[in-house]
Structure formats: C-alpha cells, structure tokens
Amino acid sequence: MIKGVSDSLSVQQRSPSVVAATLDRQQDKPTFTAPASALSPHRLRVYQQWANVTRGQHTISASQVAEQGMRHIMVQLTQLNRLVKDAQSCGGDQRAEKINEAVLLQDHLAHLHITYQHKPLLDHQFNLISAKRPSSPRQFVLRSIELAQPKSRQERILIQVDAKSVAILLPAQQTQAALRAVLAPKLAQLAISIAPSAPASSTTSSASALTTSVSTTRYLCDQACWQKISAGIMMTGQGQRLPAGEARIIKVDEQLSWQDPREWGFNSNAELKHTTAKIDKSLFKLQQQLRELNQSSSKIQRQLQRAHTYNAHELEQMLLHLAPLMQANPFSLQMRSIMAQANVTRLQVSSLLE
Template identity: 45%
Template structure:
C-alpha cells in the first residue's frame, strides 16, 4: 500500500513539471503538446499527509502483531517455568516433566512473528527495529580450521545455494590477517569471519542465509586447510546464545537450574519489550491524532477562504446595479439622471 501511494505522489509531482517546447519541423504544422492536468499544491500536501497517516497505521499494525506474538511467548515461558520449578533438586525432571518442557521448547522455537513477510522478532526472542537489528547466527566449520598458519599459499572456494566465493590465504600469516582476507572474500555471500575464537574461525550470517548454510557448505582447497580436488560438503556447528530456546537443556539437575534462570531472564526481557511496544504505539496514535486535527483545521480554513473569494469578486457592486437595472427595466441614462437629482 505504501509503495502504491509513493508511486502516485511521484506521478503527481512529475505532472507539475513544464514540458519542453516541441521542435519545429519544416513545412509541417507544429503539433501542440497535450496539456497535462494541473494538480494544486494543497492536494499534493493532502496526498503526502495521507501517505504519512497510512504509514503510521502500518507501524501500529506491526506493533500490535509483535505485541500479540510476544504475549504468546510470555505465556509459554511462564508455562515452561512450572516443570522446571517443580523439578527434584537431586534427580531433576521426571520423564513426564521432560516431555512437557521439550514440547514447550519446540513451540518457542517454531514461533514466527512477522508482518507483511517481514520478521518482527528474531530467533533469540528480541524485537527487531532500526536501532536493534536481528541477531546473527554464529557457527564454526566441523574439522576445518581456516585460520591456521600454513607454510604454503592456498586458494579456497565456498558455495551454498546460488552463492559462490573464492579466497586467497597466503602462507605465514596470523589468524587476524587471514580473518580479514576471508571476510573480504565472503562479504558478497553474507558470511562474516571473526578471529580468533574457540581455536577455530567463528563465522556468522543473517537468518535468511542461515537457512541454507545450516545444511553445510560446499568447499574445496589445495591441500593445506581443505582437500584438493572436487568440492565436498563441510558440516557446520551452530554456536548458540543463552537467549536462544534451542540452547536450553533439561538432562540433569544442574542444566535444569541453569535453564530456569535463562527462562526467567527471557521472560523479563519479553515483558519489557511488550511495554516498549505499548509506549511506542501510544506515541504514534497521539501523533496521528494531532495530524488529523491539523488537517481538519487546514480544511476549514480552505473552505472559508473559498467562500470569501466568491464574495470578493472584482466588480460585485457593478453586478448588483446591473441586476437591479434589469429588474426595474430602466436604462443607464435614467439611473444617471436620478443620481444627479
């Protein structure tokens, strides 16, 4: 909807530009350029206000969608705390409690909160906005160390889906230099490299690319870090944050205790974000209300000006005298003589 409004505004603004004069053609009558409709400035302003109001309504709808989704998350987190708090301090969760906890965990992992195909909450249950981008997925390559110092140069290739990249890794260079080389080579395929981390390269990507990367990367090299010859699939290991429900474990009393603390902190974060959404929504509604009131005031002024313009015609008195003369059936000479007397 916003796109359509923007296109309409662009068309209207183009219509107000002056068309160039047609080029004269010998012995041919110059054709007149078709006249373009004139759009008053106040009407363009109305369209712009309409576009802003529509955009504000979209923001409110997105906030409401995010709030409803986070409320569902909060309910699931409360529900998950019940078996965790009731777990035996020595034996941990019973089989039934474990099944219940894992079922709730799966529901939290499967929640998709989006508006018009745009995600509003990331996989760590964080709100996504201009100042808070979605959390990235961090991962490492299984049994492959791209940042190891080698005595020979190596060229490697990486591929997943339709993305393909090549990187040159020189000999006798430290991990920081190699990480910069890899990041520069992989930036066009949505992969960032950080070093050093956990004795291996730590890579990251956004959620969209991760959907393809998590099944593995097709890689090949020259025998230093990767086998030479045909590309082979290298498995990836995701490095999970405590905020990600996938990281929560229920196998023993120690894990249950840690998971309970993570669930409680997650619920506090979710409740805080719900408060932020409500506050933001209230501010937007107030802005839209003020804009609507201003628009009504401008419309009232425009109507009054139009009425005043009709009353203040160039010769209102002459028009009235002419009307009276016609009704009295008298001539101008008669009126002049009457005025002289």
Template identity: 30%
Template structure:
C-alpha cells in the same frame, strides 16, 4: 512512499498544457481553470503528506499491538516451563519441556508479511541492522598454519545461481594473519570472520544463511582439504543464550542455567510491555491529532473508511490515488 507522492504531485504542477494551433475553448476559461488547478495542487500535496504520516503511525501502532499480544503468549509459555525446571524432569516432563521449547520457536508473528521479532525476541524495526547469523565449519580448520600455500575453492548458492570464490592461504602464516586474509576475501560475499577461542567464527545476514541451508562446498589441494572434488561442509550455527533453541534440559546444571535464561528473557519482555503501555496512550493521541488534521474518521474507524474520506476530501478517485502512489 512520501517521496513518491511528493514527486508525483510536484511533477504535476510543472507540466505545461499542450499548445494548440487554435483555441478549443474560451482562453479566459482555460486560463482560469489552469490557475485554479495550480492553486489546488499544494493543498492536495499537503493532504497526501498528512495522510502518509497518519497511515505510517497507524501501521506502527497495529504492528506494536501484535508484538504486545505475541509477547503475552511468550510469557504464558515461559510460565508453563518454569515449574518443570525446578527439579530433574521425568521422561514425560522432559518431553513437555521440549514441546514448550518448540512452541517458543514457532511464535514468529508478522505484520504485512514482515516478521516482528527475531529468534532472540528482539523487535525488528525498519531501520535496524538485519539479523546476523554466526556459525563455524564442522571438521575443517582454516586457521591452521601449513608449510605449503593452498588455494581453496568455495561455492555458495545465490539468487542468480552459485557463486564461486578462490581463497588463497599462504604458507607458514600465523592464525591471526590467516583470519585477516580470509575475512578480506570473503567480504564481497557478505561473510565476515572473527577469531574466538582460537576458532574461526563466521557471520552472515539471515538471507544468506537461509540460502546456505547449513552447508557449503569447499575443495582444497591436500593441506586442509583433500585435493580434487568439492566436499560438502556442514555449518554449525552458534546460538545466543536469548534464543530458546540454545536452552538445554539434560542435567541439573543445564536446568539451572536454563532457569536463569528463562527469567532474564521474561524480565526483558515484561520491561518492553511496560514501556509500550506507557507510550501507547501518547502514540494513539498523536494519531488522533494526525487524523484530525486531514478530517478523517477517529482512530477506532476502519482504515477503508479513512481512505474513502481522504479521497473525497482531495476530490479524486481511488485509481488516480493509486497512480500517484506508484
């Protein structure tokens, strides 16, 4: 946003007045007005830049406050789960555990329609790398060497319609080389491949994963897939231990592992909340300083009153401000 405001204001200072064949006003008055306008422009630009910094900081504080409140709710759910993991649960307790697990999955706070954390309770920062989804193909082994070359046809859903890709798998090639070739051919689609425990593990961003909806279409030539029509291949997502969907309660050993995961998750969240509380006072102080520089109401005032004060200070209307911010 700051670039748009800066560019708009700089452009306004570069535009020359339209020349007239005959002066409509006293040119002394016109020149004086133009000179005053040029002198005013830098101050208005500085005001908007300060407003942008203060607004961005205020949005960050609001988002972090929502994260803090959401994490507090996560800790409450974990606290209710903790005693149920100490002994083998009854049928009723097992259902209770599943219900609490579902609550953890549904706790997905957002700010201005942007999610604040991923399924593993990692905070999503604007410049952070997008969430990656890991998965493998069910009932298909692409890394198994074959004595004949095979061409696989891959069909993926896309925002502009299905995308088709032909995967060329040469004959008598070892799995590591096949993995390298497949990875190179899938890269344009935003999919990568790694070998883990001699299995092909694929990875894509969250947006593509949502489009796949747990399936993709493949056709082969009789080596790894039957020849002919497309086959719907199910995708199995590989979950991290920090994702509550991965937690299991079916046996004493699984209960023990889930207890350990729960405790580690609780410690991570508590550590973040302690850091946030330590930083909160300093961040709020910085915001008050930014608001003071642009003569806006204090931090506890509503955002609308702050914007009205800024517009009055800059001597412009809301419509003009919206045009500059486009």
C-alpha cells in the same frame, strides 16, 4: 474495387522509395502527448498526510501484533519455568513426564514466528526487530575444517554461496589472526563475517602457532544468508585445508546463544538449574521490550492525533474562506457579475428580459 486495390499494391511494389518516403513522413509527425497535470499544493499536502497516517497506522498494527506475540511467549516461558522447577523436585515417571512436556514447549517456542505482513517482528532470540535494531546474527562454525589454520604451503580456495563465489589465496607460514584478516574482506562479499575471538590464555611459540589451531573460527551471517548456507557451503581447495579436486559441500554447525530456547537443556539437575536462570533472564528481557514497545506506540498515537487535529483545523479555515462564496441566492450574484462585466444597469437588463 478489387482492381483498384491490386493496382495500388502493384504501384507500391514498383516504387519502394515512395513507400519509404511515406513512412518517413509519418515518423516525422510529432506525437501529441497530453501534458501531465501538476497536483495542487493542497492536494499534494493531503496525499502526504494520508501516506504518513497510513504508515503510522501500519506501525501501530505491527506493534500490537508484536505485543500479543511477546505476551504469548511470556505465558509459555512461565509455564516452562514451572515445569522445569517441578522436574527438579520430583523423580521417576513424574520427572520424565514433566521433562517431556518441557521439551514440547521448548520446540513450540523454537518454531514460533511473529510476523506482520510477512515481515518478522521478533528474531530467534526473542529480540524485537526494527530499523535501528536488526535481527540477531546467526553464528556457526565449519564442520571438520578450519580455514584459518596455519599451513606450510599456500592454498587457493573457492567459496560459493548461491550464485556468488569468491576466490581466496591463503598464504603459507601465517598465524591464525593473519589468515582471518585475509578471509574477512572476501567473506564479506558473501554476507559472512568473522566473529571476534577471545584472546588465548596461554602463550605459545611462533613455531607451534603455525602448526596448531589456537581456536575454532566462528562466523556470523544474517537470517537471509543463513537460509542459503544452513545446509552447507560449496568449497573447493588444493589439499591443505580442503580436499583437492571437485567442489564439496562443507557442513555448518550453528552455535546457539543462551537466549535461544534450542540451547536450553533438561538432561540433568545442573542443566535444569541453568535453564531456569536463562528463562528468568528471557522473561526480564521481554518485559523491558514490552515497555519500550508501549512507549513508542503511545508516541506514534499522539502524532496521529495531532495530524487529525491539524486536518480538522485546516478544514474549518477552508470552510470559513468559502462561506462568502456560497450564498443562498447564487442567481442574484451571477446577475450582478454579468451586469458588472457588461457595464449595464438594472433597467437595461429588465428591458432585455422583457
């Protein structure tokens, strides 16, 4: 046995062409693949209905979580509003105690995250997030520099966010609006946009417009981009607006809206009064969103009920169709079928059974 194996190995070593031919024949053999069985129309329709019902149930569950979160926020805002009003009417240690409690509630609201299956349902301004209404953008400015500042010499800058980078050539002797128009399409590649600026109230000469900055440029980005740039943006310049040399991290300062609880102040009576007005507006906004959420949830529930009713009606029709085929005496039906196929009579079948 061992000799036979060694002989066959020696033959293969002497005749490599035989081995190659054998391998080619094996590769030429068609591989048998089982044909994919197509789903029946009825089963495919059932699967689609299951998918729609499951999607609707997830939507209802998400709306219930969002509703509970908004009601919790409304309770916290009502309590915060009461503390702010009490702080306005008292003084001394009692006022300081009320403000400290208000600051703790403010911090709790600022770090509150309402999510369903790891997806946020409310943004940082207590706005509902949906496919038609995305999260409110983050607004920020660059600390200590102004990219849209007019200069007498052109400058090439490099901006890097995560693994993406863009090179921008800022021309010389251009207005701030023209420089922003140059920056906008390049920054869009990094998921950053430029916020519309308010028109200048005073008129200035063209010479002064080239040497002084009219206003600070504000930038917008979504939550995903903000998580990447909140610690700073890597930039490289040529000494006009950015220091020349190696890349540096330029810090960013977030600009808060009145809807963001982090913007609310408690240091003076004027700030407390403004904070009360902002809390009242936030409560009104949450009440409106709750009504919208309840209306959409009711609509989805009605659609699910119609789907279940349609399924029950379809099942009844199918049972009625199968009822004639499910008689109490299946043996007699089988015998009739055999007699019809064989073209024989009852007497012939009886004689065969005997």
